Amino acid sequence: MSERTPVLIVGAGLSGLSTAVFLGLHGTPSLVVERHAGTSTHPKARGQQHHAMEALRLAGLESAMLDASPKSQGFLLRIAQSANGPVFREILHDTFQPLDHLTPAGAADASQASAERILAERARELGTEIRFSTRLESFEQDENGVRAVLADATGTREVHADYLVAADGHRSPIRERLGIGAHGRGALGHSIHWQVRADLSAVVGDRQVMYYLQNPELSGGNGVLVSTDHPDQFVVGVGYDPAHEEPADFTEERSLAQIRLAAGVPELDAEILATDSTVTTMQVADRFSDGRVHLVGDAAHTMPPHGGMGGNTAVMDGFYLAWKLAAVLRGEAGPGLLDSHDAERRPVGELIAENQYRNAIVRNRPDLAREGDALPIEDPAVLLFGYRHNGAVVREPGDEGELLEDATRPTGRPGSRAPHVRLSTPDGEVSTIDLFGRGFVLLTGSTAWVDAAEEVAAGLGVRLEPRLIGGDVTGDWTGPYGVGADGAVLVRPDRFIAWRSRGSGTAADLEKALRTILDR
Known part of the structure; x- marks a missing residue:
């Protein structure tokens, strides 16, 4: 068949x-x-x-x-000796950092x-x-x-x-x-993990938590304690050296002792639901x-x-x-x-x-x-918005193909993520990001570019939609995108900039760019 x-x-x-x-x-x-x-x-x-x-x-x-x-009071990420302290460093004290200046998404x-x-x-x-x-x-x-x-x-x-x-x-x-x-750093270490049912509300409260543990009494000297979708269930992990032991050496008694060390509660009543081992690479x-x-x-x-x-x-x-x-x-x-x-x-x-x-x-x-x-x-x-793509784009003179740029100071260069700019429309405020996702989009303030986009889309048979910013749709977009009032920016379906014209141009310019990007 x-x-x-x-x-x-x-x-x-x-x-x-x-x-x-x-x-x-x-x-x-x-x-x-x-x-x-x-x-x-x-x-x-x-x-x-x-x-x-x-x-x-x-x-x-x-x-x-x-x-x-989870509907908790926020996310807590700490480096500590145990979930009960002492805490060496707090990395996050809330669910996620607000990035409203960069994206419409939470x-x-x-x-x-x-x-x-x-x-x-x-x-x-x-x-x-x-x-x-x-x-x-x-x-x-x-x-x-x-x-x-x-x-x-x-x-x-x-x-x-x-x-x-x-x-x-x-x-x-x-x-x-x-x-x-494959290449890279290789194996960082081996660990054994337990899915545990236990009441840790007195220790972690009503929060999603992740503790990276540094404690010489833990196997391997390190471990983790992480929340799950269930408030009474956690994942606890510790390191081990496969040259000297194996997961089977962790008896129930030894496992419970490690779990209690990780929690920082010596008499913790814990039930082991599942056990697994892994290597971090x-x-x-x-x-x-x-x-x-x-x-x-x-x-x-x-x-x-x-x-x-x-x-x-x-x-x-x-x-x-x-x-x-x-x-x-x-x-x-x-x-x-x-x-x-x-x-x-x-x-x-x-x-x-x-x-x-x-x-x-x-x-x-x-x-x-x-x-x-x-x-x-x-x-x-x-990490989220500063990396660039240097493949299916038309790079500009002087662009050395740097992998990273400052997303808070967008350049609009091809290969960079299209900047988030708020636009006012008759239906309310939208982000430029909301305009992308299906086909190519040509952002422009010029009706001449709109006509050029429609001509090229029909001639090449590609999904290309012109978006005119002007009239009923307004927003200060030209600066972040690095073009003039008569310029145009071609954005890929994955909201990365593929090509731009800083000023006026022709349908032939746009078609050449698309043929290059699409290997036509």
């Missing part, structure tokens, strides 16, 4: 489901297969930062993520389990088929597509896809099958694309959890890849557009993974600190 799908996605975690959602948003159906029986039920990554919420907002998921966020605190469930529901609404308890047995690719063999309880079947997205986790059999290596794939196969999420980059950007980066991988796949499949772009997936996402993945590693050293493993080590970037404006 054989079947066909435009895109086969292997893995129904955050990256795979996000890719499916955004493909669906662009009108492209996909098939998602997952070897497990359902989405995650374990406490893992938590939180949706502002840049991810911008993307989720475009997909109509902002409210769902907020509704799934942040959410939904768990990975809730986020995956929400993404799966939305993906199905947008035409995605999801098959659980289904694994990828093998695949082959050529210039015409990918032939994959899938297996489930009923047997095997062959699927022909135009493209394959590897969202199959940090061990990624697909990545290994392609012979793609920092590595990035040497390339994110191989022919018709593209890597996202942990298949592309694994990182320590310190900083909370791993799950967010997985979501954004899908967001940035989906519009490109959809454009190529619709015939609006040539296959060369997909070369930009590696060119754009790998440098960002390396940046974020390295930053999480630095966070891990500061918060959990100060014993590994070396003189001269760079400190982590803690400015959210830089």
